[in-house]
Amino acid sequence: MKTLAWASTLLGLASAAQLQQVSDFGSNPSNVRMYVYKPDNLPANPPLIVAVHWCSGTAQAYYSGSQYANLADQHGFIVVYPESPYSGGCWDVSSDASLTHEGGGDTQGIASMVKYSISEYGVDASRVFVTGTSSGAMMTNVLAATYPDLFQAGSVYAGVPAGCFYTGTVNGWNSTCSGGNSIATPEQWASIVHDMHPGCHGEYPRMYIYHGSEDAVLYPQNYDETIKQWAGVFGYDPDAPIETSPNDPASPYTKSVYGDKLVGALGAGVSHNLPRFEQEDMEWFGIV
Ligand SMILES: *[C@@H]1O[C@H](CO)[C@@H](O)[C@H](O)[C@H]1NC(C)=O
Secondary structure, three states: HHEEEEHHHHHHHHHHOEEEEOOOOOOOOOEEEEEEOOOOOOOOOOEEEEEEOOOOOOHHHHHOOOHHHOOOOOHOOEEEEEEOOOOOOHHHHOOOOOOOOOOOHHHHHHHHHHHHHHHOOOOOOEEEEEEEEEEHHHHHHHHHHHHOOOOOEEEEEEOOOEEEOOHHHHHHHHHHHHHHOOOHHHHHHHHHHHOOOOOOOOOOEEEEEEEEEEOOOOOOOOHHHHHHHHHHOOOOOOOOEOOOOOOOOOOOEEEEEEEEEEEEEEEEOOOOOOOOOOOHHHHHHOOO
């Protein structure tokens, strides 16, 4: 019994950190909410993962429903969970404001969270990563396009290419894109990325794209189009992966490596409700 009491004391101590809301974190024109998970025992200059929720999701739901906070305890990094300001809880990935660097939309607020984490928590600016599911996956692509200077890598769980959801309205729904009918060449998709931050001459984040082949919410064509987009940015051939491996990172996914900066994993028969591969994220982000 003594051992048990000790164990629960230790567990209690280990899990003392909690999800916290931060109210003043810089320029935030669309009133995105910031939540942060900071483990108690952090190394100096820890990495940061920005984890972006799905439609109808919340920061709390992503925090308790994913492994990122546990992995943060284990490996010593910070997790920021932005929260959508709109009823319905989707992200604005459709307006000119959000699709533009410093354009006054959700992307600008999330970028402020990253800058705040660097200045206030001492986050290592060369180890900032972004991941998201569904609407959050769309936002991950859009953040990589609008703020390539802030992120080193991203992982995208069932999203659409950056710019694909354009409607010209805030928090719109583009059914041409969701239905898999927005088709473009790698060059066209890449120029959409470049137009989101025209002054950017630096590197774009390394991207890992996950999708299910039976996704009936964001049709699987969006997987091909997203691969085409980043292949266009990096100068890879989207039709000729240099390596393809079945059952990777797990059955029924097939992983395709297009180059150092672009990997895809398509799950055969998998719906929109696909799992996250948090451990694979740790490796892709270079945290482990
Ligand atoms: C939806 O997005 C596509 C690009 O993906 C664009 O061509 C089309 O005009 C958009 N639809 C609306 C209603 O804005």
